[in-house]
Ligand SMILES: [Zn+2]
């Protein structure tokens with residue numbers, strides 16, 4: 001019964017997915033289910049459609065946050081099972097339906113087996129995929145007053161055995177940012193290109209120069225992965241030489257410091273090339289995801305929980321390469337994220353045939369509850 005109600009809940013979230021920032025119905029479903037667990041406090045509309053449930057023991061202790069994301073992706077589902085997405089072009093392809101269900105399971109457990117100390121805060125966070133949600137929640141005034149001691153989150157990880165706890169000290173996810181460079185030259189007749197300013201040469205130079213900043217050594221703290229996403233120069237008007245263009249990148253580094261240094265170097269390259277080419281330009285940095293910098297003590301809690309629960313666990317050598325907006329929490333609050341194995345055969349995240357495996361829900365709940373116990377179960381002093 002305990003698991004069946006959670007599986008039904010997860011599959012209902014899956015059936016009605018909503019994109020980042022639009023999680024209205026999802027939030028309503030979560031709110032109704034969490035309210036039944038009788039939290040001390042229940043807030044809605046935190047940083048958009050976020051839900052915060054506080055379980056307060058009333059006795060001194062730590063304030064510990066557990067965070068789950070709840071948004072889906074603009075991807076058409078390629079599965080045919082009974083609970084497949086009913087919303088065209090939108091589906092849960094990152095397993096955030098599963099993460100939210102795990103957090104609901106934690107709420108049920110906290111109702112049945114309350115902690116002796118402190119406050120346990122469950123945050124159902126919107127808009128993870130766009131990198132907007134963490135920022136909005138951290139900026140919400142109710143949230144700012146919580147004075148959180150530790151923050152934890154998990155992400156399911158396909159291609160790891162089901163239920164395996166995947167963890168590491170130091171960075172867990174990279175800092176990621178995207179860059180748009182727009183060039184404004186001067187259009188001219190194609191027969192008189194010497195009278196115009198064609199951005200093609202600047203684009204060509206910058207592509208070569210920026211490429212040299214890549215460092216593909218995963219073991220290096222200076223790891224830097226710079227990917228060209230899109231480029232355009234001029235238009236298909238054959239009598240006219242190109243006069244404008246754009247170049248789009250995504251940049252990921254293990255640390256914020258390396259990311260900031262890389263941004264500076266790229267900007268210097270742009271300035272120098274555009275000066276030589278007499279080209280005007282505008283740069284725009286967007287979609288920033290802070291690096292998840294795992295706190296050492298928080299990782300020890302994760303490691304202890306996996307051992308105490310006798311769960312298969314794996315200390316990962318290198319961080320994952322995807323961006324995760326939980327990173328922003330770790331910029332402000334000591335905390336850590338761990339991976340929860342989603343199965344060797346499960347399709348990769350963001351693939352149209354991916355689906356969160358329901359049988360790992362209990363592992364997630366047990367991990368969170370054990371971490372909470374370690375921090376808040378010593379009783380009255
Ligand atoms: Zn995702």
Ligand SMILES: [Zn+2]
Pocket residue numbers: 069094095096128155
């Ligand atoms: Zn995700």
